[in-house]
Structures are given as C-alpha cells and as structure tokens.
Amino acid sequence: MTTNETPETTGMTDDEKRRDQLLAAPGAVEEDAAPRVDVTERAGGVTRIDIRDDAAVRPGDPTKDPEA
Template sequence: MSTPDHASADDETFEEKRHDQLTAAPDATEADTAPRIEVSEHDGNTRIDIAPDAPVRPGPGPGVETDDASS
C-alpha cells in the first residue's frame, strides 16, 4: 500500500491551514501570514485586540469621510 505524497487537510493544524490560505494568492508573501489580532484572557473574560503592527486595521480607510466631521 502506498502513502500519499501530501498530508490530507484533516492532518493539517489550524496554523498550517491558515498559512496555506493566506499565501495562496498570486502576489502573497510570508508577511501576509503575520498575526493581526492579540487574544488574552483576564478573570474569565476574553479580550481581542488588533495587533499594533497589523498592516490592516478596522474602520474607515484614509480619506474616507465620516459623520464625525458634521458635529
């Protein structure tokens, strides 16, 4: 009986699957796999923060007008 040349998707860890997905695009680089969030737990509460060095952050992008300017 022969063994497959590659591991099945079920044998891959979450991090391996994440890496494969984030580097699948034609212009993807290893930098695309950098963590974008930081998860911590304090007294039973889970806190999720955007990593300070994340290249993409939530919210309106540069040059996007918001309703804050009208106040």
C-alpha cells in the same frame, strides 16, 4: 478544506491552515500571513481580542490618515 476533509485528516493546526489559506492567493507574500490580532482567554470565560500594533492591516476608515 474540501467537504470530505476534517481537521483530523489534514494534519494541520488552525494556524497552519490560516497561513496556507492566506498564502494561496496569486502574488501573496509571507507578510500576508502575519498575525493581526492577539487573543487572550481570561477568567470567567472572557475572551479579549486586541489588534496588534504591528498589524499591516488595521480596522478603521481607509480614507483617513491613521497618523493624523
């Protein structure tokens, strides 16, 4: 989004903007825009963020085998 654009003028939801940004890179494929986290709002203002099991990219040490 440029400095003079606002969420109201883009006409895009946050998810649409995220997808648009992730697919803008050269060589990007649809999988690059796949969701990687699930966000759940709970009682008392608690927000839970979980890494999806099917996320292609996961946090952790890239030098270790995740299956080990």
